[in-house]
Amino acid sequence: MFTFNHFNFNVKDLDTSLKFYQDALGLKEISRNETEDFIIVFLGDGHTGFRLELTWLRDRKEPYDLGEQEYHLAMTTDNYEEAHAWHEKNHWIVFENPKMGIYFLEDPDGYWIEIVRDGSYMEEHTR
Secondary structure, eight states: OOOOOOEEEEOOOHHHHHHHHHHOOOOOOEEEOOSSEEEEEEEESSSSSSSSEEEEEOOSSSSOOOOOOOEEEEEEEEEEEHHHHHHTTTTOOOEEEETTEEEEEEEETTTTEEEEEHHHHHHHOOO
């Protein structure tokens, strides 16, 4: 049996990314591993055991090539309207699909995060 543990994004500026994930999504640092070559920070939501791993390579100067970005991280919210207003006010929304009731944020490195109403999206759109 397998269960989800974490998902990784490599980031160019760790402090900028940490601020974005705290401000935009309320994620908090739960652990950190520092070596002479890299820093790995795990973020958590305080409600589930799932973690987002941010990896910062000390020698990396150029942005990461994200390819065609045919992937994203999805998060649910129990207050969609309030979350949407906050994200819109801060200009973090890069794409919306009102018919499906979803929208996407873009982090400082160009990764997309889908915001989904708590529970309803998956039930309505996976049948």
